[in-house]
Amino acid sequence: MSTNVSTFVRNISCPFSLLLDTSSLPGLGVFDRTLSATRRSARAGRSCHLPTPVVFLAATLAATWLFFQRYEVVGDSMEPTLLAGDRLLVAKWRGIPVRQIIVLRDPRSSDDIVKRLLRRSRSSVWVEGDNPSRSTDSRQLGWFPRKGVVGWAVYRYYPPDRVGSLVGE
The missing domain is CATH 2.10.109.10 (Umud Fragment, subunit A)
Known part of the structure; x- marks a missing residue:
């Protein structure tokens, strides 16, 4: 139960983490092998590294x-x-x-x-x-x-x- 909660919170903090984590999707073993290094590095930091100007621009456009x-x-x-x-x-x-x-x-x-x-x-x-x-x-x-x-x-x-x-x- 606690695993789902931490994954859910991570997905909210970084919408791009869904692109990196396919473990919850059955039948995507090919993607698991291809993205395993990416997934490991993303899970290690537990953060989303988007360039600040991109985030600022997206927030500004959304607010506008x-x-x-x-x-x-x-x-x-x-x-x-x-x-x-x-x-x-x-x-x-x-x-x-x-x-x-x-x-x-x-x-x-x-x-x-x-x-x-x-x-x-x-x-x-x-x-x-x-x-x-x-x-x-x-x-x-x-x-x-x-x-x-x-x-x-x-x-x-x-x-x-x-x-x-x-x-x-």
Whole structure:
């Protein structure tokens, strides 16, 4: 029983150990002979030796995919804060403070739009663009459904001369 527990913990700490350990798979004697030296060296250290940059890159990509989404600004409804061509990193979580820039679904189409969150209720949000003369927002369309909020624009990563945090902008 304790052997299974230690093997299970090792497999969690190193997902690649399954490639090195075929002893739990019946009928793979050929692989056992071929990989026996590799298996012995892997078992001796009981650790997974992946290059740190590979682990860091994989963790960064996974976090970005799970918690963030990238967008490009099209149009001028958020000028001067955001310009056409600005690229944003949007955090996909709730609990967004009022006065922050958000991305939400346009209820009239399947497009995503970027606006400033000004008010919210239990089920809806009131948003406006920073450029009132060029923005179609809650002043014309009323409250937007809260479930349509994609996330909070937290960082502008392009163009290089405008890179920086959007929190508090």
